[in-house]
Amino acid sequence: MMKKILIAEDQFIEANNLQLILQKAGYEVTGIARSVSAAIEMVDNNEPDLVLLDIYLKGPLTGIDLARKLRQRNIGFVYLSANSNEKTLNEAKVTQPYGFLVKPFREKDILVTLDIAWYQHEQFLPARRNNDRTGTRNTHPSSIAAFNGIVGSSAGLKQVLDNIQVVAPVDTTVLILGESGTGKEQVASAIHKLSPRKNKPFVKVNCAALSTTLIESELFGHERGSFTGATDRRIGRFEQANGGSLFLDEIGEMPLETQSKMLRVLQEKELERIGGRETIRVDVRIIAATNRDLQREVAEGRFRMDLYYRLHVFPIQLPALRDRKEDIPALAMNFLRSFAAANNRLVKNFKPECLEQLIRYNWPGNIREMQNLIERSVLLCKTDTITEISLPEPARVTGATINPVSKGMEQVEREHIIEVLTRCNGKLSGSGGAAELLQLPLSTLNYKLRKYGISREISILNNPPKTNH
Known part of the structure; x- marks a missing residue:
């Protein structure tokens, strides 16, 4: 059975080109709508499997308004757009489209985007219908280790x-x-x-x-x-x-x-x-x-x-590590086993209090920061159990927890880099340098130093003010 596509596009030439490409590829085009009201009428008369919709259509309503209605009816859609401002793009993303196609269209881009859209639709539509009916989240058959x-x-x-x-x-x-x-x-x-x-x-x-x-x-x-x-x-x-x-x-x-x-x-x-x-x-x-x-x-x-x-x-x-804290114990154990094996250490576990520390910490440097911290902890451990985790002092969790989201991630990253520079006394490269601790190429670190204006902090670290006795 031919898959049915509705085109919601107010530009005649572009709509006609789309129709020719789709029909050549074996799709049935159920119609071309130039306004939201016309599109809704066509959907009612001959429901499509998917809708290609321009963000800007004729009339007072936009393609985003149409997208909300299509989502309520579990009809998939892909946006068509030439240019949009940031506010419009954010509103479009919230409707969870199966993709975006930029004008002017290339035939290959259209067909590849549609292939992805069909796959997503077939994979997630049953789950979405079940969620809408029961109000529950679909889960994987087994947790992913x-x-x-x-x-x-x-x-x-x-x-x-x-x-x-x-x-x-x-x-x-x-x-x-x-x-x-x-x-x-x-x-x-x-x-x-x-x-x-x-x-x-x-x-x-x-x-x-x-x-x-x-x-x-x-x-x-x-x-x-x-x-x-x-x-x-x-x-x-x-x-x-x-x-x-x-x-x-x-x-x-x-x-x-x-x-x-x-x-x-x-x-x-x-x-x-x-x-x-x-x-x-x-x-x-x-x-x-x-x-x-x-x-x-x-x-x-x-x-x-x-x-x-x-x-x-x-x-x-990708979610930040602070937004997937339930994964922290598994990540920590994975890094522990990996670094213990790589360095011929007999470290096998964490003291429960250490895992609690890791879970409570906000991880401004995300998984890379955890990886570096666990590697250091493994190397310093004298027994088979890590009993102490040396979290960065300024970010230790106390009654006043730092919130990276409210503070701004660039500010958090800047403070994290300064904290690492402080630990290594302003040293940038080589063994024990900031680039090594942050797991960044030196050129990337230098870029971030310029970006965040951290040169003054390095100068102070390398040339501490003299005190008079």
Whole structure:
């Protein structure tokens, strides 16, 4: 049976092009509506399986108003949009669409997005109907102990694992969102390993760790003599990842001029090395990640809206560790066993009071911070049980608990970096330096120091004021 799609789009040419693409792909188009009232009438007369709806339609109501009504009727939908402000995008996300398609449309993008939408609809519609009927949450048949090294069984983590399983087999772009240290690289690796590209390269690039002058050479490559210091031809990361997946971490830090070239590669699947004349075709799946609010970056002109839409085909939001505290004991034991084995230590357990400490702590550095803390605790432990956890002093849980959400995560991260710098006496690199303790490349740490204006704190640490006796 042909799947039925309703198009809610007020622009005749775009609606007609969509109809031709869908019919060519074997879909039945039940109609084209140019207003919310017309769409509701068409839904009543011939209920579609899915609706493609523009955010802006004719009349007083918007596509978001229509989306709310479709959700009440358990009809899936995908948004169509050319540009929208941050407020509108946030309102659209709340309605839980199956995806976003950016204008102008590419046939492949439409069909891939629809494949994902059908999969999600078939997987989650029975659960949603059951939840609507009973008011209960659907649970997994069994709690998840480990998934490619991702440990835990909280509801938030299960949603992430659901999303990984949905998107991994489908060759589409993924945007992983979450605070620093939440495990974005692990999620990207899991998506690659569960995909048809699993036997091809998985290439990682940290956009924040590259200077503006180097990032294009790193991504797209360069020819010999193309600029001062280019003594040899360099194959860029896109070419290295050909046939596989390219993980672009901290993509929110990418310079605007590079973003435009990135957009071309995503659209055309081709590039030119710096200083080169040859157009090179590449077959690469993009998995991007950021700890920034990209919608805000778009609204403030620091990130291209068209690139945002290209990346935002399938977003995965990772929960902060403070929002999945039920996973902390399992994570702590996993790290304990791993570091004990790696360092030939006989440490086997935590004193119950230590686990209580870990659960009560708010973890501004998330899983990465816990990993570093457990490793240190294992190395310092003299028996088979960890009896003391040295949590950062300023963040010890007392009657006045620090709330990272109300304080602002950037402020919390700034204070966490300063606290680590204090512990290592302002030392940035090398053994026992802040970069090692924070598990950050030195270039990324230097970027964060500039971002948060921490240079003065380092100067004070390295040159403490002299006291008169």
